[in-house]
Amino acid sequence: MDGLSMSVQYVKGVGPKRAVKLRKMGINTVEDLIYFFPRGYEDRRKFNNISNAVNGEKMSFRVSISGRPNVLRPRRNLSILKIPVKDNTGMAYLTWFNQDYLADNFRIGEKLTINGKVKRIANEIQIQNPTYEKEGSSNKKVGRIVPIYSLTDKLTNNEMTLIVNNALKSYISNVKEIFPKSIIDKFNLISVKEAILNIHFPQSREKFLKSRQRLVFEELLTLQLGLFIIKNKTKSNNKGISFERVDELKEFIYKLPFTLTNAQKRVLKEIERDMESYEQMNRLVQGDVGSGKTVIAVLAMFKAWKSGYQSTMMAPTEILATQHFETIKSMLKDYDIRCELLVGSLSQSKKNEILADLKNGNIDILVGTHAIIQDNVKFNRLGLAITDEQHRFGVSQRAVLSQKGLNPDVLVMTATPIPRTLALILYGDLDISIIDELPPGRKIIETYSIGIGMEKRLIEFIKKQIKEGRQAYIVSPLIEESDTLNVKACEELYERFKGEVFKDFEVGLLHGKMKAEEKEEIINEFKDGKVDILVSTTVIEVGVNVPNASIMVIYNAERFGLAQLHQLRGRVGRGEYQSYCILINEGKSKISQERMRIMQKTNDGFKISEKDLELRGPGEFFGTKQHGLPDLKIANLFTDINILKIAQKEAAEILNSDPYLEDAKYKLLKEKIKDMFKGKTDDIIFN
Incomplete structure (x- = not known):
């Protein structure tokens, strides 16, 4: 050991x-x-005179005890210990609450260094709940930069x-130092030991910055090397399927009721090139809400079908899977292509029928939830595996799906736009395509942030819109991570709206705890216009497509991240009517106000995601555990973007000359990568 x-x-x-x-x-x-x-960190190095004590600030002082301790008991269950102290400029009191036992620790004349919050009460200066050290103490808690954990x-x-x-x-x-001397010299890095010592107990700001830079670079370079190795190994090991060139694709595109955007055409070319090569495709298509990713997936499926292969699409929820199934079936109705839907709520007999037909090759396209990756699902000739809303699936789930065939091409779709440099980290094993253009004619969704005090005016506006033939979503408050509490809040809002506020209209309820058949029924009623107002939890964040719905109301909008608010807003604005998103904001913080301002200012998902990263931090935004990525101990994917770019460039250069780090100088770095990815990627690295 x-x-x-x-x-x-x-x-x-x-x-x-x-x-x-x-x-x-x-x-x-x-x-x-x-x-x-x-x-x-808290900088406790600067010592102040008592006469310069600033009310409300944490400050450090050098003092001596000038009198006996005094314990006050203003009420039951409260005691206040006060110890008089002085320096050359004045006197003050060290004050503790409910800590009488500390009185025996001090003697008149003892010299202390202290750090605490200053409170000026009338003419009295108090240093409340101070950290203190007696003269000669070796345990430096004052007079230095102190770490906060x-x-x-x-x-x-x-x-x-x-x-x-x-x-x-x-x-x-x-x-141990994992970097060879060549890397340390190239980037002028301090040693890892010095970096760790100064990240915990910085001797100066300069030392801290150098230490952090060293540790962030080490973490990001290790991570990026691991991801690039996985990507290279996947490509070199997995001879893919070379699909045929399909001329009928042009005819299929020509028959579509809309014209593809230039961005869609560019991404389709990239996918066609991948599918026709002998290397296995591993491509991410990311695009904003409504940018037209689904049609690109359908065109890829069509190409696979013409080449004699099956396709599958996996979605995170039954609602989204059903939506995709209906869209795909509708787009392919003129062709002899059999599509089926596999979700958990199907009867066992229907599941058995689908599984048998899939294995025999009688099903061309299978759409479903994670039910698709269960052991009993066997394909006859799977050529294309697609996952939608990739941020809901882990790396391992994507791997299981691709193992359902003999190195099928893999296409991953996400409506969470993220900057390309960061996408290289999250999807480091994938090539990246971006649909950065919305179809022409889409109206900007007008977004407003209001206080709860304006609810009555909002209700009148919703009634007016519904009388004009429109429909509305109302997303209930997000209480906390507890599904049960969120459902309860949703049901309470539904009861109030149905029984009182909107009693003259049809109000429906949708939440994640409902049975699949109930969800499907209410969504279909909303689509068919039988329900005017759908009260829902965030289960409608993805997958519900109702062109006639023109209003999205979100209660307690301050509790949601920007990316999620943008996803919810994307449920409206899908038809010919002007659409509105009303954010009911009860947050008073600066961050809350800033979020609302951003939502009102822009409909650009890429700008919104960058702001979300800045305001919430990458851990919360990305949910890296869901991605199956290693946890980052010090690097911040947003604020350290410049170091990330340098690390990516260096990783590419290293692997260009030594693809599997076989040079002895990389021995410890290789071990660090293995350790970082342990249990994350089914031991793909260095096997």
Whole structure:
């Protein structure tokens, strides 16, 4: 055991009880602890005079105790400990709440360094709940830059700082340099040991910036190398299908009731080129809501059918799968192509019939949910595997789908636009196509942010629109991550609207806990115009396409991310009528106001996603665990975009000369990549 892989329990100051708390935070080994980086810092280096104490600010002082402790008890269950202190400029009181026991820790005349929040009450200066150190103490909590860690479970920042400090003293010498000298010299990097020491306990701002740059670059280069290796290995190992050139595709496109945009034509060419080559296609098509990704998928399926192969499309929900099934069937109705839908709510007899026909080759296109990747689903000659809304599926699920055939071409679609550089990280194993143009004639959705106080005016506006023949979605408040609570809120809103507010109209209810048949029935009634207002949870975020619906109302819009608000807005504006999105915002924070401003200002999904990344951070926006990607410990995919670009360029150069890092100088870097991707990619790397 090299020390780093040893249980965190044996670090000085941890022990069995604290080890349990640390494990809940994902810290199991010494290495986990050393790489558990601070989320922020507090600069306690500047000492102030008491006479310059600023009300409301955290400040550091050098003081001596000038009097005896005094404990006040203004009411039951509250005690206030006050200890008088002074410096050359004035006096103040160290104040603690419900911590009387601290009174015995101090003696008149003792010198302290302290850091705490200043509170001026009348002529009295208080330093509340201060961190303190006695003269001669070796435990530096004041007078330095102090790390602030993300903590849970009754572990204090002081405890964590002490534990990390002990771990670094004992084990930093065990950390190995994974970069060869050539990379360190090329990018003028400081050593990894110095970087780790200064990321936890920075000696200066300059040292901190150099340390962070070093660790971010290491993390992003390791990640990018791993993704490029997966991509290269997939391509070299997997001889794909060479599909025929299909001249009838032009005729098929000519018969469409609309003209393809230039962006759609460009992406179709890229897909055709991939399908006709002998390499397996692994391509991501990303485009904004309504940019026309589905028709591109249908054209690829048509090409596969003409070449004698089956196709499949997997969607994350039954609603979306059903929507795709109906669209595909309608577009291919003039051809002898059999499409079927496989979802969990089908009867067992219908499932058995589909499975038998699929295996015998009697089904050309199968659309469904993750039911498609179950073991009992066998294709006769699968040539094309498509996943829609890729952010809902992990890497491994995509891999399982592609294993349903003999290296079928893989097409991945997403309506979550993200900048290309970031897409290279999230979809590093895929080639990327972007549909960055909306079909002509689509009206801009007018978006407004209002307070709950304007609900009455909004209701009158909805009634007026419905009387003119339109329909409306109303998305209920997002309470929290609990489905049960969100459904309850949705049902309460539905009851109020149906029984009181919109009693003269038909109001429907849709949420994720309903049975599949109930969902399908209500969606069909909404499509057919039998329901005027559909009250729903975010289950309608993708897949519901009703051209007559012109109003989207979202309650508690401040609780949603920008990308999700944009997806929800995309449910309207699909027909000839002017459409509206009304965001009911009860948030008072600057971020909440900024989100609403962005939604009102632009309909461009790429701009919105960049802002979402900036405001929410990449972890929340991407949900990297869903992608099957390794967790990033320090790099931020948005703010570190410049380092990411450098890392991508360097990774490409390294692998260009040494595709599988076989040179001895890359030995430790190779191990780091393996470790980073452990359990993420079915051991594709370096097998």
